[in-house]
Amino acid sequence: MPPITRWFVKFSLVYFVVALGGSVWQAAGGPFWLTPIIIHLLVVGWVTGMIFGVAYWMFPKYSAEQPRGMDGLAVASFVLLNLGLLLRIAAEPVQTTHPSAVAGWTLVVSAALQWLGALAFVVNTWPRVKGR
């Protein structure tokens, strides 16, 4: 398993546990802003992060010289997706309860980072999705 896959999988496992921990807090009467955080920890952090990591590892080789495509794009997708998600987790509760320009623009940056992370993954993975 390549190093970037290990990072994707380990981060996704942490998000999984934290999201379900958040759901315990929610069940015990946690704040209303928790719901979108839990959902995105699960669907972006856990499932999408796991898919990105495993696809990078298991999909057909791009070429003999670059079996997994451009490694820089894979690293970029890991950093951008996770940094974007973490910024969202930090800023969304603040923007929901005490809106401010700083929290608001942090969400905008978070949105851009996650989108760029997905773009990097798609650009690197697309040529590896092919028949024999």
Add this chain to the structure above:
Amino acid sequence: MPGASVWFIRAALAYLLSGFTLGALLLAAKGLSLPLGVWRWLPVHVELLLVGWFVQLVMGVAYWIFPRFGMTRAARGREGLAWLALALLNGGIWAVSVAVLHGPVTLAVIGRAMEVLAAATMALNVWARTRASGISPM
């Protein structure tokens, strides 16, 4: 990777990017307090990512990687059923997405029915392939 899986997975990647684009706009809208009208796109964002990305990727990878029946053309079951599932699923995603934006309930029902038929077609095709691989002990 068989042709149907190539198209399942490429479509999933396209929905990933389009779904993330809508999600980024919605998150930016939350940050910049944009008009509430943008939130009508939320169900489309959910449809593109849950069905278009997750479900479609799983279907494509399952058709590719489940145990095969030898090396013949029919090794992955009936290829036509895989293409039918691909067409039904994507038709369903578009029908549901248009319906949640423009309101005809009938179109949403048709779209969901197409998605159910896609799932049933896929299940029918991979059911017999859900078995020991020949090299696996179980």
